Amino acid sequence: xxxxxxxxxxxxxxxxxxxxxxxxxxxxxxxxxxxxxxxxxxxxxxxxxxxxxxxxxxxxxxxxxxxxxxxxxxxxxxxxxxxxxxxxxx
Numbered sequence: 001x002x003x004x005x006x007x008x009x010x011x012x013x014x015x016x017x018x019x020x021x022x023x024x025x026x027x028x029x030x031x032x033x034x035x036x037x038x039x040x041x042x043x044x045x046x047x048x049x050x051x052x053x054x055x056x057x058x059x060x061x062x063x064x065x066x067x068x069x070x071x072x073x074x075x076x077x078x079x080x081x082x083x084x085x086x087x088x089x090x
Contacts, residue, residue: 036067036084043079054085063088 039050047065052058065074067084077083 035087037087039083039085041077041079041081041083045077045079047074047077050083050085 037054039054041050047061048058051061051064055063061074063086064083065071067086071077071083
């Protein structure tokens with residue numbers, strides 16, 4: 001999806017608290033207007049598995065990532081966290 005801020009993502013080094021940190025350079029998140037469902041992460045969940053269960057396609061994980069811009073590292077998603085799942089697919 002060309003509108004996703006994760007498309008064309010590349011690694012960059014930025015200075016955080018005086019140290020160089022490897023991260024990802026993201027395009028600015030555009031303003032979204034959609035309804036969403038709140039989802040509470042369970043043990044063993046991954047964003048691709050959540051996308052598969054909710055949309056039928058694990059490759060649509062980026063839709064969940066775009067709806068939750070405050071989460072920068074998807075490897076740190078842990079049980080009990082609340083996610084917004086966009087209701088954009090029929």
